[in-house]
Amino acid sequence: MTYQHIQVPAGEKIVVAEGAQGVTVPDHPVVPFIEGDGTGRDIWRASVRVLDAAVAKAYGGNRKIAWMEVFAGEKSFNQFQTWLLPETVEAFKEYLVGIKGPLTTPIGGGIRSLNVELRKQLDLYACVRPVRWFTGVPSPVKRPQDVDMVIFRENTEDIYTGIDLEAGSPDNVKFKQLLKEHFPREYAKIRFPDTAGIGVKPVSKEGTERLVRAALNYALANKRKSITLAHKGNIMKYTEGAFRTWGYAVTEREYADRVYTWEQWERTKAAEGEAAANAEQKAALASGKLLVKDVIADIVFQQTITRATEFDVIATMNLNGDYLSDALAAQVGGIGIAPGGNINYLSGHAIFEATHGTAPKYADLDKVNPGSVILSGEMMLRYMGWAEAADLIVKGMDGAIAARTVTYDFARLMDGAKEVKCSEFGSAVIEWMDKPALPLMPAEGVATGVKKPIKRAVKKPAGKKTAGKKKPVKKAAKKAATKAKR
Ligand code: NAP
Secondary structure (H helix, E strand, C coil): CCCCCCCCCCCECCEECCCCCCEECCCCEEEEEECCCCCHHHHHHHHHHHHHHHHHHHHCCCCCCEEEECCECHHHHHHHCCCECHHHHHHHHHHCEEEECCCCCCCCCCCCCHHHHHHHHCCCCEEEEEEECCCCCCCCCCCHHHCEEEEEEECCCHHHHCCEECCCCHHHHHHHHHHHHHCHHHHCCCCCCCCCCEECCCCCHHHHHHHHHHHHHHHHHCCCCEEEEEECCCCCCCCHHHHHHHHHHHHHHHCHHHEEEHHHHHHHHHHHCHHHHHHHHHHHHHCCCEEEEEEEHHHHHHHHHHCHHHCCEEEECHHHHHHHHHHHHHHCCCHHHCEEEEECCCCCCEEEEECCCCCHHHCCCCCCCCHHHHHHHHHHHHHCCCHHHHHHHHHHHHHHHHCCEECHHHHCCCCCCEECCHHHHHHHHHHHCCCCCCCCCCCCCCCCCCCCHHHHHHHHHHHHHCCCCCCCHHHHHHHHHHHHHC
Protein backbone atom coordinates (compact mmCIF):
# COMPACT_ATOMS: atom_id res chain seq x y z
CA MET A 1 0.00 0.00 0.00
CA THR A 2 1.19 3.56 -0.64
CA TYR A 3 0.92 6.06 2.16
CA GLN A 4 0.37 9.79 1.92
CA HIS A 5 1.74 10.83 5.31
CA ILE A 6 3.80 7.88 6.49
CA GLN A 7 7.38 7.50 5.22
CA VAL A 8 8.11 3.83 4.63
CA PRO A 9 11.82 3.06 5.25
CA ALA A 10 13.85 0.48 3.33
CA GLY A 11 13.24 -2.95 4.83
CA GLU A 12 11.03 -6.01 4.57
CA LYS A 13 7.68 -7.00 5.99
CA ILE A 14 7.09 -9.33 8.89
CA VAL A 15 4.60 -11.99 7.78
CA VAL A 16 2.46 -14.63 9.48
CA ALA A 17 4.32 -17.90 9.96
CA GLU A 18 2.96 -20.55 7.66
CA GLY A 19 1.07 -23.38 9.31
CA ALA A 20 1.94 -22.31 12.84
CA GLN A 21 1.24 -19.61 15.35
CA GLY A 22 3.60 -16.67 15.28
CA VAL A 23 5.40 -14.57 12.71
CA THR A 24 8.28 -14.90 10.28
CA VAL A 25 10.72 -12.04 10.64
CA PRO A 26 13.25 -10.88 8.04
CA ASP A 27 16.64 -9.50 9.13
CA HIS A 28 15.61 -5.91 8.40
CA PRO A 29 11.94 -5.74 9.36
CA VAL A 30 9.92 -2.55 9.04
CA VAL A 31 8.35 -1.92 12.43
CA PRO A 32 5.75 0.85 12.91
CA PHE A 33 5.97 2.90 16.10
CA ILE A 34 3.93 5.64 17.77
CA GLU A 35 6.19 7.69 20.01
CA GLY A 36 3.28 8.72 22.25
CA ASP A 37 2.14 11.96 23.84
CA GLY A 38 3.45 13.85 26.87
CA THR A 39 6.31 11.88 28.40
CA GLY A 40 6.07 9.49 25.44
CA ARG A 41 8.52 11.65 23.48
CA ASP A 42 11.32 11.36 26.07
CA ILE A 43 10.54 7.72 26.72
CA TRP A 44 10.60 6.75 23.06
CA ARG A 45 13.94 8.50 22.46
CA ALA A 46 15.51 6.57 25.34
CA SER A 47 13.83 3.27 24.48
CA VAL A 48 14.64 3.12 20.78
CA ARG A 49 18.35 3.51 21.59
CA VAL A 50 18.11 0.55 23.98
CA LEU A 51 16.26 -1.63 21.46
CA ASP A 52 18.69 -0.81 18.64
CA ALA A 53 21.71 -1.39 20.89
CA ALA A 54 20.40 -4.79 22.01
CA VAL A 55 19.80 -5.90 18.41
CA ALA A 56 23.22 -4.61 17.29
CA LYS A 57 25.04 -6.32 20.18
CA ALA A 58 23.13 -9.58 19.75
CA TYR A 59 23.49 -9.90 15.97
CA GLY A 60 26.57 -7.83 15.16
CA GLY A 61 24.92 -5.78 12.42
CA ASN A 62 23.28 -8.72 10.64
CA ARG A 63 19.88 -7.68 11.89
CA LYS A 64 18.42 -4.20 12.29
CA ILE A 65 14.93 -2.81 12.74
CA ALA A 66 13.78 -0.24 10.17
CA TRP A 67 11.60 1.99 12.34
CA MET A 68 8.58 3.58 10.67
CA GLU A 69 6.80 6.38 12.48
CA VAL A 70 3.00 6.24 12.39
CA PHE A 71 0.67 8.77 13.95
CA ALA A 72 -1.98 8.82 16.64
CA GLY A 73 -2.82 11.07 19.57
CA GLU A 74 -1.84 14.73 19.86
CA LYS A 75 0.85 14.56 17.17
CA SER A 76 -1.71 13.20 14.72
CA PHE A 77 -4.30 15.73 15.80
CA ASN A 78 -1.88 18.66 15.47
CA GLN A 79 -0.56 17.57 12.07
CA PHE A 80 -3.61 15.97 10.45
CA GLN A 81 -6.59 17.15 12.56
CA THR A 82 -7.52 13.59 13.46
CA TRP A 83 -6.69 11.66 16.65
CA LEU A 84 -6.06 8.45 14.78
CA LEU A 85 -4.75 8.77 11.24
CA PRO A 86 -6.48 6.01 9.21
CA GLU A 87 -3.10 5.26 7.56
CA THR A 88 -1.75 4.32 10.99
CA VAL A 89 -4.24 1.49 11.33
CA GLU A 90 -3.46 0.39 7.77
CA ALA A 91 0.26 0.38 8.52
CA PHE A 92 -0.20 -1.77 11.63
CA LYS A 93 -2.34 -4.12 9.54
CA GLU A 94 0.23 -4.34 6.76
CA TYR A 95 3.41 -4.60 8.84
CA LEU A 96 1.89 -6.83 11.58
CA VAL A 97 4.10 -5.98 14.58
CA GLY A 98 4.48 -2.54 16.15
CA ILE A 99 5.06 -0.64 19.35
CA LYS A 100 3.58 2.47 20.93
CA GLY A 101 4.09 4.90 23.75
CA PRO A 102 1.26 6.28 25.88
CA LEU A 103 -1.46 8.33 24.19
CA THR A 104 -3.70 11.06 25.51
CA THR A 105 -7.32 10.04 25.72
CA PRO A 106 -9.23 12.56 23.60
CA ILE A 107 -11.87 14.34 25.63
CA GLY A 108 -15.24 14.88 23.94
CA GLY A 109 -14.06 13.24 20.70
CA GLY A 110 -15.74 10.39 18.83
CA ILE A 111 -13.05 7.91 20.00
CA ARG A 112 -13.37 6.72 23.61
CA SER A 113 -9.75 5.65 23.84
CA LEU A 114 -7.10 5.41 21.12
CA ASN A 115 -5.71 2.26 22.70
CA VAL A 116 -9.10 0.57 22.78
CA GLU A 117 -9.73 1.68 19.19
CA LEU A 118 -6.46 0.19 17.92
CA ARG A 119 -7.11 -3.07 19.76
CA LYS A 120 -10.62 -3.19 18.31
CA GLN A 121 -9.66 -2.40 14.73
CA LEU A 122 -6.90 -5.03 14.68
CA ASP A 123 -8.85 -7.53 16.80
CA LEU A 124 -5.92 -7.80 19.22
CA TYR A 125 -7.75 -10.20 21.49
CA ALA A 126 -5.06 -11.01 24.06
CA CYS A 127 -3.54 -8.35 26.27
CA VAL A 128 -0.42 -9.97 27.65
CA ARG A 129 1.20 -8.46 30.72
CA PRO A 130 4.21 -10.17 32.28
CA VAL A 131 4.83 -9.14 35.86
CA ARG A 132 8.24 -9.91 37.33
CA TRP A 133 10.53 -8.26 39.81
CA PHE A 134 13.93 -6.75 39.00
CA THR A 135 16.39 -7.06 41.85
CA GLY A 136 16.46 -3.94 43.99
CA VAL A 137 13.22 -2.35 42.75
CA PRO A 138 11.38 -0.86 45.74
CA SER A 139 8.31 -2.91 46.56
CA PRO A 140 5.49 -2.71 49.12
CA VAL A 141 5.56 -6.49 49.69
CA LYS A 142 8.00 -8.66 51.62
CA ARG A 143 8.92 -11.05 48.85
CA PRO A 144 8.56 -9.38 45.46
CA GLN A 145 10.90 -12.03 44.06
CA ASP A 146 7.97 -14.48 44.37
CA VAL A 147 6.00 -12.52 41.79
CA ASP A 148 6.58 -13.98 38.34
CA MET A 149 3.24 -14.03 36.59
CA VAL A 150 1.90 -13.42 33.11
CA ILE A 151 -1.61 -12.12 32.73
CA PHE A 152 -3.61 -12.96 29.61
CA ARG A 153 -6.45 -10.46 29.63
CA GLU A 154 -9.28 -10.87 27.10
CA ASN A 155 -9.22 -7.66 25.12
CA THR A 156 -12.33 -7.50 22.96
CA GLU A 157 -15.36 -8.43 25.04
CA ASP A 158 -16.91 -7.95 28.45
CA ILE A 159 -18.21 -4.66 29.77
CA TYR A 160 -15.48 -2.94 27.68
CA THR A 161 -17.37 -3.62 24.46
CA GLY A 162 -18.73 -0.11 24.76
CA ILE A 163 -22.47 -0.82 24.94
CA ASP A 164 -22.87 1.81 27.60
CA LEU A 165 -26.15 3.72 27.60
CA GLU A 166 -26.25 7.00 29.49
CA ALA A 167 -29.08 7.54 31.96
CA GLY A 168 -31.81 9.68 30.43
CA SER A 169 -30.55 9.32 26.85
CA PRO A 170 -33.08 8.24 24.19
CA ASP A 171 -31.18 4.95 23.66
CA ASN A 172 -31.19 4.23 27.37
CA VAL A 173 -34.95 4.87 27.58
CA LYS A 174 -35.57 2.69 24.51
CA PHE A 175 -33.44 -0.12 25.89
CA LYS A 176 -35.20 -0.08 29.25
CA GLN A 177 -38.56 -0.05 27.52
CA LEU A 178 -37.51 -3.19 25.65
CA LEU A 179 -36.48 -4.80 28.92
CA LYS A 180 -39.73 -3.82 30.57
CA GLU A 181 -41.81 -5.31 27.77
CA HIS A 182 -39.88 -8.46 26.99
CA PHE A 183 -37.91 -9.21 30.16
CA PRO A 184 -40.14 -7.94 32.98
CA ARG A 185 -38.44 -10.08 35.63
CA GLU A 186 -35.03 -8.64 34.71
CA TYR A 187 -36.43 -5.12 34.51
CA ALA A 188 -37.86 -5.50 38.02
CA LYS A 189 -34.32 -6.13 39.30
CA ILE A 190 -33.21 -2.60 38.43
CA ARG A 191 -33.34 -0.76 41.74
CA PHE A 192 -33.76 2.78 40.36
CA PRO A 193 -34.96 2.28 36.78
CA ASP A 194 -35.64 5.92 35.97
CA THR A 195 -32.08 7.07 36.51
CA ALA A 196 -29.97 3.95 35.87
CA GLY A 197 -27.27 3.98 33.24
CA ILE A 198 -27.05 0.62 31.50
CA GLY A 199 -23.99 -1.33 30.35
CA VAL A 200 -24.01 -4.66 28.53
CA LYS A 201 -21.46 -7.41 29.13
CA PRO A 202 -21.12 -9.81 26.19
CA VAL A 203 -18.85 -12.83 26.75
CA SER A 204 -18.68 -15.50 24.06
CA LYS A 205 -17.47 -19.07 23.72
CA GLU A 206 -15.20 -18.14 20.78
CA GLY A 207 -13.76 -15.13 22.61
CA THR A 208 -13.05 -17.20 25.69
CA GLU A 209 -11.58 -20.11 23.80
CA ARG A 210 -9.11 -18.12 21.73
CA LEU A 211 -7.88 -16.29 24.84
CA VAL A 212 -7.50 -19.47 26.88
CA ARG A 213 -5.75 -21.19 23.95
CA ALA A 214 -3.30 -18.28 23.76
CA ALA A 215 -2.57 -18.63 27.48
CA LEU A 216 -2.18 -22.41 27.19
CA ASN A 217 0.16 -22.15 24.19
CA TYR A 218 2.26 -19.56 26.00
CA ALA A 219 2.39 -21.56 29.23
CA LEU A 220 3.36 -24.78 27.47
CA ALA A 221 5.96 -23.12 25.21
CA ASN A 222 7.54 -21.32 28.16
CA LYS A 223 7.37 -24.31 30.52
CA ARG A 224 5.22 -22.47 33.07
CA LYS A 225 3.69 -24.54 35.86
CA SER A 226 0.06 -23.46 35.96
CA ILE A 227 -2.73 -21.43 34.46
CA THR A 228 -5.38 -19.92 36.69
CA LEU A 229 -8.70 -18.88 35.19
CA ALA A 230 -9.79 -15.84 37.23
CA HIS A 231 -13.50 -15.09 37.07
CA LYS A 232 -16.47 -13.90 39.08
CA GLY A 233 -18.62 -16.83 38.01
CA ASN A 234 -20.33 -17.21 41.36
CA ILE A 235 -22.25 -13.97 40.70
CA MET A 236 -22.25 -13.51 36.91
CA LYS A 237 -22.94 -17.12 35.97
CA TYR A 238 -23.58 -16.78 32.26
CA THR A 239 -20.70 -14.46 31.45
CA GLU A 240 -17.89 -14.94 33.99
CA GLY A 241 -19.12 -18.40 34.97
CA ALA A 242 -19.33 -19.37 31.31
CA PHE A 243 -15.74 -18.13 30.84
CA ARG A 244 -14.68 -20.67 33.45
CA THR A 245 -16.77 -23.48 31.93
CA TRP A 246 -15.65 -22.82 28.35
CA GLY A 247 -12.07 -22.31 29.50
CA TYR A 248 -11.90 -25.73 31.17
CA ALA A 249 -13.76 -27.33 28.26
CA VAL A 250 -11.35 -26.09 25.57
CA THR A 251 -8.42 -27.08 27.78
CA GLU A 252 -9.62 -30.64 28.25
CA ARG A 253 -10.75 -31.01 24.65
CA GLU A 254 -7.63 -29.74 22.91
CA TYR A 255 -4.77 -30.11 25.40
CA ALA A 256 -5.76 -33.25 27.31
CA ASP A 257 -2.36 -34.94 27.00
CA ARG A 258 -0.44 -31.93 28.31
CA VAL A 259 -2.56 -30.61 31.19
CA TYR A 260 -4.21 -31.59 34.46
CA THR A 261 -7.29 -29.59 35.47
CA TRP A 262 -9.10 -29.02 38.72
CA GLU A 263 -12.20 -30.28 36.92
CA GLN A 264 -10.44 -33.63 36.52
CA TRP A 265 -9.55 -33.53 40.21
CA GLU A 266 -13.23 -32.96 41.07
CA ARG A 267 -14.37 -35.86 38.91
CA THR A 268 -11.81 -38.25 40.37
CA LYS A 269 -12.67 -37.12 43.87
CA ALA A 270 -16.37 -37.78 43.25
CA ALA A 271 -15.67 -41.23 41.81
CA GLU A 272 -12.76 -42.47 43.93
CA GLY A 273 -12.29 -40.08 46.83
CA GLU A 274 -9.99 -37.20 47.67
CA ALA A 275 -6.84 -39.24 48.25
CA ALA A 276 -7.11 -40.72 44.77
CA ALA A 277 -7.67 -37.27 43.26
CA ASN A 278 -4.63 -35.88 45.09
CA ALA A 279 -2.50 -38.82 43.98
CA GLU A 280 -3.66 -38.38 40.39
CA GLN A 281 -2.80 -34.68 40.40
CA LYS A 282 0.59 -35.33 41.99
CA ALA A 283 1.47 -37.89 39.34
CA ALA A 284 0.28 -35.64 36.51
CA LEU A 285 2.36 -32.69 37.72
CA ALA A 286 5.39 -34.89 38.35
CA SER A 287 5.17 -36.03 34.73
CA GLY A 288 5.46 -32.40 33.64
CA LYS A 289 1.82 -31.61 32.94
CA LEU A 290 0.54 -28.06 33.23
CA LEU A 291 -1.95 -27.46 36.05
CA VAL A 292 -5.10 -25.60 34.99
CA LYS A 293 -7.15 -24.27 37.89
CA ASP A 294 -9.52 -21.42 38.65
CA VAL A 295 -10.11 -18.76 41.25
CA ILE A 296 -12.80 -16.22 42.00
CA ALA A 297 -11.79 -12.75 40.86
CA ASP A 298 -11.94 -10.97 44.21
CA ILE A 299 -9.90 -13.50 46.19
CA VAL A 300 -7.25 -13.52 43.46
CA PHE A 301 -6.25 -10.00 44.54
CA GLN A 302 -5.55 -11.28 48.05
CA GLN A 303 -3.91 -14.54 47.09
CA THR A 304 -1.55 -13.06 44.51
CA ILE A 305 -0.17 -11.01 47.40
CA THR A 306 -0.23 -13.57 50.19
CA ARG A 307 0.60 -16.70 48.12
CA ALA A 308 2.31 -15.31 45.05
CA THR A 309 4.21 -18.52 44.28
CA GLU A 310 0.92 -20.33 43.59
CA PHE A 311 0.24 -18.14 40.55
CA ASP A 312 1.98 -18.33 37.22
CA VAL A 313 -0.04 -17.63 34.05
CA ILE A 314 -3.44 -16.04 34.76
CA ALA A 315 -6.16 -16.00 32.09
CA THR A 316 -9.01 -13.64 32.74
CA MET A 317 -11.60 -11.35 31.26
CA ASN A 318 -11.28 -7.75 30.24
CA LEU A 319 -12.22 -5.80 33.37
CA ASN A 320 -10.71 -8.26 35.85
CA GLY A 321 -7.50 -8.24 33.84
CA ASP A 322 -7.34 -4.47 33.75
CA TYR A 323 -7.51 -4.20 37.54
CA LEU A 324 -5.36 -7.22 38.23
CA SER A 325 -2.46 -6.23 36.00
CA ASP A 326 -2.04 -2.85 37.69
CA ALA A 327 -2.42 -4.40 41.15
CA LEU A 328 0.27 -6.97 40.38
CA ALA A 329 2.51 -4.34 38.81
CA ALA A 330 2.39 -2.49 42.13
CA GLN A 331 4.06 -5.46 43.83
CA VAL A 332 7.07 -5.26 41.55
CA GLY A 333 7.64 -1.54 41.22
CA GLY A 334 4.53 -0.04 39.66
CA ILE A 335 3.36 0.96 36.22
CA GLY A 336 6.60 2.83 35.44
CA ILE A 337 8.17 -0.49 34.39
CA ALA A 338 5.14 -2.65 33.57
CA PRO A 339 5.15 -3.75 29.92
CA GLY A 340 2.29 -5.03 27.79
CA GLY A 341 1.49 -6.53 24.42
CA ASN A 342 -1.82 -6.69 22.56
CA ILE A 343 -1.74 -9.71 20.31
CA ASN A 344 -3.87 -11.61 17.82
CA TYR A 345 -2.03 -14.93 17.67
CA LEU A 346 -4.07 -16.05 14.65
CA SER A 347 -3.44 -13.09 12.33
CA GLY A 348 0.00 -12.34 13.82
CA HIS A 349 -0.93 -8.71 14.53
CA ALA A 350 0.61 -7.31 17.69
CA ILE A 351 1.12 -3.90 19.26
CA PHE A 352 3.36 -3.67 22.29
CA GLU A 353 2.79 -0.70 24.59
CA ALA A 354 3.53 1.11 27.80
CA THR A 355 0.90 0.40 30.40
CA HIS A 356 1.13 3.82 32.06
CA GLY A 357 -0.32 7.05 30.67
CA THR A 358 1.28 10.20 29.33
CA ALA A 359 2.05 11.71 32.78
CA PRO A 360 1.70 15.21 31.24
CA LYS A 361 3.20 17.07 34.21
CA TYR A 362 6.56 15.47 33.42
CA ALA A 363 6.39 15.94 29.63
CA ASP A 364 9.70 16.91 27.97
CA LEU A 365 11.57 17.07 31.31
CA ASP A 366 13.63 13.97 30.45
CA LYS A 367 12.63 12.64 33.86
CA VAL A 368 10.32 9.64 33.88
CA ASN A 369 11.08 5.95 33.82
CA PRO A 370 11.29 4.56 30.28
CA GLY A 371 11.21 0.98 31.63
CA SER A 372 7.67 0.20 30.53
CA VAL A 373 8.37 0.92 26.84
CA ILE A 374 11.84 -0.69 27.02
CA LEU A 375 10.34 -3.89 28.42
CA SER A 376 7.47 -3.73 25.93
CA GLY A 377 10.19 -3.67 23.28
CA GLU A 378 11.79 -6.66 24.98
CA MET A 379 8.43 -8.49 24.68
CA MET A 380 8.22 -7.45 21.03
CA LEU A 381 11.68 -8.82 20.26
CA ARG A 382 10.79 -12.10 21.96
CA TYR A 383 7.56 -12.28 19.94
CA MET A 384 9.66 -11.73 16.80
CA GLY A 385 11.90 -14.62 17.84
CA TRP A 386 14.89 -12.35 18.52
CA ALA A 387 15.40 -13.84 21.97
CA GLU A 388 19.14 -13.00 22.19
CA ALA A 389 18.40 -9.28 21.89
CA ALA A 390 15.50 -9.58 24.34
CA ASP A 391 17.77 -11.32 26.86
CA LEU A 392 20.30 -8.48 26.59
CA ILE A 393 17.59 -5.95 27.46
CA VAL A 394 16.66 -7.91 30.58
CA LYS A 395 20.36 -8.11 31.50
CA GLY A 396 20.75 -4.36 30.98
CA MET A 397 17.68 -3.53 33.08
CA ASP A 398 18.79 -5.95 35.79
CA GLY A 399 22.24 -4.36 35.91
CA ALA A 400 21.12 -0.72 35.86
CA ILE A 401 18.56 -1.21 38.61
CA ALA A 402 20.79 -3.42 40.76
CA ALA A 403 23.46 -0.67 40.52
CA ARG A 404 20.76 1.75 41.79
CA THR A 405 21.06 3.91 38.70
CA VAL A 406 17.37 4.74 38.49
CA THR A 407 14.86 7.45 37.55
CA TYR A 408 13.10 9.63 40.14
CA ASP A 409 10.22 7.23 40.79
CA PHE A 410 12.51 4.49 42.09
CA ALA A 411 15.16 6.85 43.51
CA ARG A 412 12.66 8.36 45.96
CA LEU A 413 12.08 4.91 47.45
CA MET A 414 15.60 3.47 47.39
CA ASP A 415 18.47 4.05 49.79
CA GLY A 416 21.70 5.15 48.14
CA ALA A 417 20.18 5.50 44.68
CA LYS A 418 21.75 7.60 41.98
CA GLU A 419 18.87 9.47 40.36
CA VAL A 420 19.33 9.74 36.62
CA LYS A 421 17.33 11.23 33.78
CA CYS A 422 15.13 9.20 31.46
CA SER A 423 17.79 9.31 28.71
CA GLU A 424 20.59 8.46 31.20
CA PHE A 425 18.67 5.42 32.39
CA GLY A 426 18.50 4.26 28.78
CA SER A 427 22.28 4.68 28.51
CA ALA A 428 22.81 2.77 31.76
CA VAL A 429 20.72 -0.14 30.45
CA ILE A 430 22.87 -0.23 27.31
CA GLU A 431 26.11 -0.17 29.36
CA TRP A 432 24.94 -3.00 31.61
CA MET A 433 24.28 -5.23 28.60
CA ASP A 434 28.07 -5.74 28.44
CA LYS A 435 28.93 -5.87 32.14
CA PRO A 436 28.85 -8.88 34.47
CA ALA A 437 25.74 -9.05 36.69
CA LEU A 438 25.89 -7.68 40.25
CA PRO A 439 25.18 -10.01 43.21
CA LEU A 440 21.52 -10.16 44.25
CA MET A 441 20.22 -7.58 46.72
CA PRO A 442 17.27 -8.01 49.07
CA ALA A 443 13.98 -6.24 48.27
CA GLU A 444 13.56 -2.75 49.63
CA GLY A 445 10.51 -0.80 50.63
CA VAL A 446 7.68 -1.18 53.07
CA ALA A 447 6.64 -4.68 54.04
CA THR A 448 2.94 -5.53 54.15
CA GLY A 449 3.06 -6.83 57.71
CA VAL A 450 0.92 -9.88 56.87
CA LYS A 451 2.04 -12.42 59.44
CA LYS A 452 0.30 -15.67 58.55
CA PRO A 453 -0.58 -15.28 54.93
CA ILE A 454 -1.54 -18.83 54.03
CA LYS A 455 -3.82 -19.38 56.98
CA ARG A 456 -5.59 -16.08 56.48
CA ALA A 457 -5.98 -16.55 52.76
CA VAL A 458 -7.56 -19.98 53.00
CA LYS A 459 -9.65 -19.71 56.10
CA LYS A 460 -12.65 -17.57 55.32
CA PRO A 461 -13.12 -16.22 51.88
CA ALA A 462 -11.53 -18.93 49.76
CA GLY A 463 -14.10 -21.54 50.75
CA LYS A 464 -17.06 -19.37 49.93
CA LYS A 465 -15.57 -18.21 46.71
CA THR A 466 -14.02 -21.25 45.11
CA ALA A 467 -15.51 -22.35 41.79
CA GLY A 468 -18.83 -20.60 42.31
CA LYS A 469 -20.81 -23.73 43.11
CA LYS A 470 -23.61 -23.85 45.65
CA LYS A 471 -22.02 -25.68 48.52
CA PRO A 472 -22.22 -25.27 52.26
CA VAL A 473 -19.51 -22.81 53.23
CA LYS A 474 -17.89 -25.26 55.62
CA LYS A 475 -17.49 -28.01 53.03
CA ALA A 476 -16.26 -25.64 50.38
CA ALA A 477 -13.72 -24.14 52.78
CA LYS A 478 -12.37 -27.61 53.48
CA LYS A 479 -12.07 -28.27 49.77
CA ALA A 480 -10.29 -24.99 49.13
CA ALA A 481 -7.89 -25.72 51.95
CA THR A 482 -7.16 -29.14 50.48
CA LYS A 483 -6.54 -27.68 47.04
CA ALA A 484 -4.28 -25.07 48.55
CA LYS A 485 -2.19 -27.82 50.09
CA ARG A 486 -1.92 -29.82 46.92
P1 NAP B 1 -0.43 8.41 34.07
O1 NAP B 1 -0.05 9.21 32.88
O2 NAP B 1 -0.12 6.97 34.02
O3 NAP B 1 0.30 9.09 35.31
C1 NAP B 1 -0.07 8.82 36.66
C2 NAP B 1 1.17 8.81 37.52
O4 NAP B 1 1.87 7.59 37.32
C3 NAP B 1 2.19 9.90 37.24
O5 NAP B 1 1.84 11.11 37.81
C4 NAP B 1 3.42 9.26 37.85
O6 NAP B 1 3.34 9.26 39.27
C5 NAP B 1 3.26 7.81 37.43
N1 NAP B 1 3.88 7.52 36.13
C6 NAP B 1 3.31 7.45 34.92
N2 NAP B 1 4.22 7.16 33.98
C7 NAP B 1 5.39 7.05 34.61
C8 NAP B 1 6.71 6.76 34.18
N3 NAP B 1 7.00 6.50 32.90
N4 NAP B 1 7.69 6.74 35.10
C9 NAP B 1 7.42 6.96 36.38
N5 NAP B 1 6.21 7.24 36.87
C10 NAP B 1 5.19 7.28 35.98
O7 NAP B 1 -2.00 8.54 34.36
P2 NAP B 1 -2.98 9.78 34.19
O8 NAP B 1 -2.31 11.01 34.71
O9 NAP B 1 -4.23 9.31 34.81
O10 NAP B 1 -3.23 9.90 32.64
C11 NAP B 1 -2.65 10.90 31.79
C12 NAP B 1 -3.13 10.67 30.36
O11 NAP B 1 -2.67 9.38 29.88
C13 NAP B 1 -4.63 10.65 30.17
O12 NAP B 1 -4.96 11.28 28.95
C14 NAP B 1 -4.96 9.17 30.11
O13 NAP B 1 -6.16 8.92 29.43
C15 NAP B 1 -3.78 8.65 29.35
N6 NAP B 1 -3.50 7.21 29.54
C16 NAP B 1 -2.96 6.56 28.46
C17 NAP B 1 -2.61 5.21 28.59
C18 NAP B 1 -2.00 4.52 27.38
O14 NAP B 1 -1.79 5.15 26.36
N7 NAP B 1 -1.67 3.24 27.48
C19 NAP B 1 -2.78 4.53 29.80
C20 NAP B 1 -3.30 5.24 30.90
C21 NAP B 1 -3.65 6.59 30.75
P3 NAP B 1 4.01 10.36 40.26
O15 NAP B 1 3.38 11.67 39.93
O16 NAP B 1 3.66 9.83 41.60
O17 NAP B 1 5.47 10.35 40.02
